[in-house]
Amino acid sequence: MPVSFELAVPMFITIWFVVLFAILxxxxxxxxxxxxxxxxxxxxxxxxxxxxxxALLTTVASLIVFGVLMVVLWLCGWGAA
Structure with missing residues (x-):
């Protein structure tokens, strides 16, 4: 994973709330x-x-957005030591 767990959790929570406010x-x-x-x-x-x-739709959409973000970060080499 291109980011640490401590960074991934707040990123996911932020994405979840942004998607929630878009879906509400x-x-x-x-x-x-x-x-x-x-x-x-x-x-x-x-x-x-x-x-x-x-809430369920938000979670699924957030997982997709978060996954795409992680793939993009991985492909860009961000976080690689």
Whole structure:
């Protein structure tokens, strides 16, 4: 691996959160859009956010992005002693 474990973990966590924030708005419909407004809640609140599905999708996508990054770093010779 072109980077140490101590560097790889924070890199993966950063990639995971960036990908999560990119995936979160996909497929979201607000209460106002769907017409199922619940009294006392914000009309812009999502009806069904599907957070578990998005967390799993984020993890898979992050593993792919992290793997590609590690391959690129390895091919460039970064971290080689």
């Amino acid at each position: 708005p996909i497929g979201i419909h607000s209460q106002r859009e769907s017409g199922t407004y619940v009294e006392g809640t914000d009309p812009g609140a999502p009806v069904n956010p599907q957070l578990l599905k998005k």
